[in-house]
Amino acid sequence: MGTDIGMSEPSPRSSLQFDGDEMREFGYHVIDTLVDYYASRAERPVAEKLDYGALDEILHEPMPREGSPWRDVLEQFERQVVDSTNHVDHPRFFAYIPLANNFVSVMADSLAAGYNIFNAVWLQGPGAAQIERLTVGWLRQIFGFPPESGGTFVSGGSVANLTALAVARHIQLGDDMQGAVAYCSDQIHFAISRGLRVLGFAPEQLRKIPSDENFRLSLPMLKEAIAADRGLGRRPFCVVATAGTTNTGAVDPLNALADLCQQENLWLHVDGAYGAPAMLTEKGKGALTGLERADSLALDAHKWLFQPIECGVVLVRERRWLAETFKEQPEYLKDVEQASEEINFMYQGIQLTRQFRALKLWMSFKVFGLDAISDAIAVGFENAELAERLLRQAGCWEIVTPAQMAIVTFRYKPANGDERLANRVTHDLVGRLLEDGYAFASGTQLREKTVMRICSNNPRTTPDDVKGTIARMGQLAVELEAGCVDMPTSD
Ligand SMILES: Cc1ncc(COP(=O)(O)O)c(C=O)c1O
Incomplete structure (x- = not known):
């Protein structure tokens, strides 16, 4: 034909x-x-011992015009990538x-890639969108967030923090960054300072407060810094607390910080990239009291929820804040507008075409x-x-x-x-x-x-x-x- x-x-x-x-x-x-x-x-x-000689081939390999047998390419991957990892x-x-x-999630990632599921628009795959919404809902329950809260899957902790800080900037500051100041301890992960820089804040708009003897954010010093900034006409807007610092696992005093943020009308963001999943244990729950009062929470399911790399999640206290921050309406996407119970994940964060990352967490929750x-x-x-x-x-x-x-x-x-x-x-x-x-x-x-x-x-x-x-x-x-x-x- x-x-x-x-x-x-x-x-x-x-x-x-x-x-x-x-x-x-x-x-x-x-x-x-x-x-x-x-x-x-x-x-x-x-x-593994790093053998630069063995890496030579891929360090200098010319672009292949002709294909090679897949067995040869896999063998090269094993020898040069796995063996130097x-x-x-x-x-x-x-x-x-x-x-x-975990193996279940490895298989889930293969399925998401194999079916190439486009999890951005409800109309293109309501099942996938619903699984992401459901899995976010389970996480909301785990962390004690209210029913009107929401969230979205992202690549990891850095992007989860960046996404949350973009929401804080939009909701708390109306995107006006002039004189705005955020606070954290000197034990903060660099994802926070980098995230704020990417959002356009100058380095001096993040105050790193010296941590106390237990490497936790010092409340008295934080209060002093906020008062000093207000006295100088600056606009304190956000406190970033860490729930499990990378250095020592220290958890900032979340309840006291939530009280302070309430009194001072500040956004409380919690970087729980590492430690938040500990909420699923008795010990962790004790250490993390107050986490449920955060305005936004970043977590990394590829750390302590055992997912393959690239599985971060951001949760926000009010679901609508995500769409308010990230929604755009190009003409060519007008026909995807939908009923309010449908959710278009392309408007919940900064990615349009996006992987179906929720599948792996959902599947491992279901299987295990x-x-x-x-x-x-x-x-x-x-x-x-x-x-x-x-x-x-x-x-x-x-x-x-x-x-x-x-x-x-x-x-x-x-x-x-x-x-x-x-x-x-x-x-x-x-x-x-x-x-x-x-x-x-x-x-x-x-x-x-x-x-x-x-x-x-x-x-x-x-x-x-x-x-x-x-x-x-x-x-x-x-x-x-x-x-x-x-x-x-x-x-
Ligand atoms: C506390 C904390 N925040 C943020 C991050 C960044 O997460 P990711 O490496 O997934 O971007 C990490 C990574 O170790 C971390 O420990």
Whole structure:
């Protein structure tokens, strides 16, 4: 038929298609590879050795004119990408914020990509829009937000914070940024300062208040700063609290901040990117009281809700604020206008064409159930508490901040009590652990102390993983201390 109008049928090559058998073979191969990886993950090194020689091919690869067999390309991916990757989902990866995903959500991501679901316009897929709305509704219940609240899925914590701050700017300031000031503690994640900069605020429009002795936002200093700014004719508009800081897991005093924001007519935004899911446990609920009073909340389901990377959520106290902030009405989208019970997610944030990210969280809630997910979160608390106990017992560590929200920070304690040596050994230990490959924990700076952090939110981490890691760190630290014999002492 095609030849009647002078055109031939597209070849499989130009239509970028595989036949059914080939697709199955390719797909099963990928699944087999992943299942083998999951089965062997705990025996692999946490951090693979970076071999620049092996990377050479992709560092300098010319653009391919001709295709290659998919097996060859997958093999190259395994060798050059997987083999040079630090496994953030490894049970002994305790650095930064570990990212432990789950297989159900991995499959959900494949389905969302495979069906290429466009989750932006109700009319194009009411089922997908409804699942996103339903999943946001479940999150609203978890965090105690009122029925009129709403939210949307975004790529991660940074964009969730940015989206919330854009709403705060619109609703609280009417988009007039002149003289406006936001407040946070010095323990804030850089997503906040970057987000405000992207929105057009000058760096001096964010006041970083020194944190208290527990690394929490200091209320008296915050009050002073607000009063001083008002005295100078500036316009305080927003307080950003953190529910689980990246450094120490500290939770700012949310209830007191909510009271203050009410008295001062300020927006309360909570960065719960890391810690908010702890609300599903008894311990977390206690630590997070007041979270339910926030005007907006950012969370990252790819952190402590075990989703594959790129699953952030922003919640706002009044659903209408999202559309008020983000709605545009181009002519070519007029016919998607709908009844009020329908929701067009393209107007709830800054993306038009957007992935169906809610599917993975919805599917994992459905398959595992909330109780299993709560138990998985609780494992993180238990492992951090175990780590703290073992560190104390070992006698060669100083606990700098106790286990909170599955994070404990500590520093090597040399027998001679030398501060510089303590900092030096602790600093060098991060690199030694990476080389060693058994486990990985990262470092940070807490005032004058160089510390290490264990963040234990991976539910597949066993008590033996924790014990083995602390024992290994102890051995390596002693070796490092012995190597520092010539170092001048502090005084
Ligand atoms: C407290 C906090 N906020 C924001 C972010 C940024 O989130 P994302 O990396 O998903 O953009 C992080 C990331 O670690 C975080 O810990």
